[in-house]
Amino acid sequence: xxxxxxxxxxxxxxxxxxxxxxxxxxxxxxxxxxxxxxxxxxxxxxxxxxxxxxxxxxxxxxxxxxxxxxxxxxxxxxxxxxxxxxxxxxxxxxxxxxxx
Amino acid sequence: xxxxxxxxxxxxxxxxxxxxxxxxxxxxxxxxxxxxxxxxxxxxxxxxxxxxxxxxxxxxxxxxxxxxxxxxxxxxxxxxxxxxxxxxxxxxxxxxxxxxxxxxxxxxxxxxxxxxxxxxxxxxxxxxxxxxxxxxxxxxxxxxxxxxxxxxxxxxxxxxxxxxxxxxxxxxxxxxxxxxxxxxxxxxxxxxxxxxxxxxxxxxxxxxxxxxxxxxxxxxxxxxxxxxxxxxxxxxxxxxxxxxxxxxxxxxxxxxxxxxxxxxxxxxxxxxxxxxxxxxxxxxxxxxxxxxxxxxxxxxxxxxxxxxxxxxxxxxxxxxxxxxxxxxxxxxxxxxxxxxxxxxxxxxxxxxxxxxxxxxxxxxxxx
Numbered sequence: 430x431x432x433x434x435x436x437x438x439x440x441x442x443x444x445x446x447x448x449x450x451x452x453x454x455x456x457x458x459x460x461x462x463x464x465x466x467x468x469x470x471x472x473x474x475x476x477x478x479x480x481x482x483x484x485x486x487x488x489x490x491x492x493x494x495x496x497x498x499x500x501x502x503x504x505x506x507x508x509x510x511x512x513x514x515x516x517x518x519x520x521x522x523x524x525x526x527x528x529x
Numbered sequence: 530x531x532x533x534x535x536x537x538x539x540x541x542x543x544x545x546x547x548x549x550x551x552x553x554x555x556x557x558x559x560x561x562x563x564x565x566x567x568x569x570x571x572x573x574x575x576x577x578x579x580x581x582x583x584x585x586x587x588x589x590x591x592x593x594x595x596x597x598x599x600x601x602x603x604x605x606x607x608x609x610x611x612x613x614x615x616x617x618x619x620x621x622x623x624x625x626x627x628x629x630x631x632x633x634x635x636x637x638x639x640x641x642x643x644x645x646x647x648x649x650x651x652x653x654x655x656x657x658x659x660x661x662x663x664x665x666x667x668x669x670x671x672x673x674x675x676x677x678x679x680x681x682x683x684x685x686x687x688x689x690x691x692x693x694x695x696x697x698x699x700x701x702x703x704x705x706x707x708x709x710x711x712x713x714x715x716x717x718x719x720x721x722x723x724x725x726x727x728x729x730x731x732x733x734x735x736x737x738x739x740x741x742x743x744x745x746x747x748x749x750x751x752x753x754x755x756x757x758x759x760x761x762x763x764x765x766x767x768x769x770x771x772x773x774x775x776x777x778x779x780x781x782x783x784x785x786x787x788x789x790x791x792x793x794x795x796x797x798x799x800x801x802x803x804x805x806x807x808x809x810x811x812x813x814x815x816x817x818x819x820x821x822x823x824x825x826x827x828x829x830x831x832x833x834x835x836x837x838x839x840x841x842x843x844x845x846x847x848x849x850x851x852x853x854x855x856x857x858x859x860x861x862x863x864x865x866x867x868x869x870x871x872x873x874x875x876x877x878x879x880x881x882x883x884x885x886x887x888x889x890x891x892x893x894x895x896x
Contacts, residue, residue: 453684455676455731459669465854484853485827500734501599503547504822505670507852519822519853522668524676524731526738 454527455500462491464507464517488521497525539573539593540812540874543606543829547820548580548599549673549726550844554817554863556723557716557762559584559775564863568815569593571867572874574806576612578602579733579745579779580726584765588775595806596779598744600734601786605808606825608832612784613802618743619650620780621695623686623736627660627703628749635770636701636749643777651777653693657686663702663728671845675728677702683732684739697743697780700736701773704728704748717753719760722845725750743783747772812873813837813858815866821855822848830855835873837866 465483484504492499502523509517544565546555555561561581569575569591576595582588595612597605604610622640624633633656643649662678677683683700690698704725715721729746737744752770759767766772787805801807814829818838821827830836838850838857850857858879860866872879880886 453681455680455735457666457668457674457676484855485831488827498738500738501731502824503672503820504827504848504853505668505672505846507822507848517852520670522670522672522674524674524734526680526735 452529454497456497456525456527458495458523458525460491460495460521460523462487462504462519462521464509464519466517484519488519491521492523495523495525497527500524500526537573538874540870541574541576541806541810542568542572542812542870543602543814543825544568544575544577544581545602545814545816545820545823545825546577546581546842547817547823547844548730549723550820550846551671551722552817552820552842552844554839554842555581556844557719557760558765559587560762560765562587562589564866565589565594566591567863567867568870571870572812576602576605576806576811579776580730582779583745583747583772583775585772586769586774587765588778590778590782592782596743596745596783597786598733598737598783599730600737601743603824603828604786606811606814606828608808608828609788609790611787611789611801611805611807613787613805614784615696615782617650618697618781618783619652619695620777621690621693621698622651622654623683623690623698623700624654624656625661625663625700625702625749626657627662628701629703629751632703632749632751632770636773639769639771639773640777643774647778647781649777649781651699653690653695655686655690655693657682661702663704663732665705665708665724665728667722667724668727671722673722673724673727674731675725676731677728677735680735683736687736687740687744691740691742695742697745697783698736698740699745699747699773699776699780700732701747701749701771702732704750706751713753717756717759717763719762741786741788743780743786745776745780745783747776813870815839815860815863815870817842817844818857818859819844819847819849821850821853821857822846827853827855835869835879837869839863839866 504519506520546561640651665675733746813835815837818840836857841862
């Protein structure tokens with residue numbers, strides 16, 4: 430079937446099986462993306478870019494490592510320690526378009 | 530031409546209410562429309578997506594509201610596209626071969642009704658060579674998702690419609706009848722996630738990205754039995770046999786998508802079609818406070834644009850400004866968000882409207 434629903438836990442053989450079907454495919458994946466630490470939670474908007482610059486950069490870098498073109502994506506959760514120096518990560522849900 | 534900046538000049542605002550995440554406002558059948566109308570009045574120029582505007586047989590046409598499918602909306606937020614308003618479009622109708630014959634006929638009659646009653650230019654009509662095979666899923670976040678078994682069929686049919694003269698495409702696909710009944714009941718009762726919405730977004734993103742013209746989707750579904758406890762927000766979907774009228778109306782005046790990146794000739798030029806909306810003119814983005822992790826919001830935040838986070842529109846996600854490290858302008862409701870938009874349009878600093886107002890004395894020491 431050209432439409433393949435895969436998760437982050439998909440095995441290499443499942444991925445290879447997906448590639449074998451040919452044609453245009455849509456692949457759904459959930460990824461965990463490390464986020465840069467927030468120095469201090471911003472209180473109000475300003476014209477200056479906030480730390481989302483690095484959130485977006487981290488997300489785009491993670492998408493670049495995936496096979497295919499990201500058709501639809503969103504961060505659907507953020508976990509980890511909040512505040513200065515905390516290690517945080519974002520759950521990214523993405524649908525990838527893979528063309529032969 | 531860029532008009533002189535003044536308080537009567539429209540301030541382009543993006544309104545994003547992501548689909549398939551159970552938003553209390555805009556997560557049902559076009560029930561984000563009143564908020565869109567209010568924000569359009571406050572800003573003079575609102576760019577939003579079909580999930581906000583589509584109420585099945587109900588719709589609202591407002592020249593200040595620009596109907597832009599999610600993929601193109603993200604590209605606009607990223608600065609890759611400009612939007613050029615048009616008077617009328619030729620809306621091609623792409624029908625999934627998997628639609629039952631009687632339901633297919635209902636959709637053709639809706640298209641005819643929109644031609645005869647509203648004066649829309651609809652056609653040509655094309656049916657795919659084989660069923661597209663919509664598949665539905667639910668992610669661990671609770672958001673609805675899905676896709677197609679045969680995306681190549683959809684893309685081929687879209688290409689043929691464009692070659693035949695369509696300047697926008699309304700796609701209607703057959704959805705599985707064996708949906709989760711508990712989930713459906715919760716949705717109709719006003720306490721659930723739209724189980725079809727995620728797949729709908731993937732279908733329209735796929736077609737829009739491939740063709741570069743406005744596209745939107747309507748699901749073909751068999752009628753549901755009468756539900757006495759139907760939530761008003763879901764009621765628009767039970768007025769008729771199809772969800773197509775709002776899509777045809779929305780697409781009939783959806784703006785042209787003008788590429789700004791190479792190899793477009795506009796990449797190196799400041800010349801845009803008259804009346805075009807350049808992404809450099811976006812004044813703010815308005816989104817639910819717990820759903821700030823989408824591309825349009827993050828692109829705007831990266832550019833330092835105000836992010837108005839509406840706390841009164843809860844959803845199944847908790848991706849807030851604090852979680853992401855994004856500075857936001859909080860708004861308790863869309864009414865308050867409209868006030869903030871008006872303040873931005875008038876050149877009033879939103880911080881001046883709340884108390885306490887911190888002194889500049891201490892902040893100066895930090896520079």
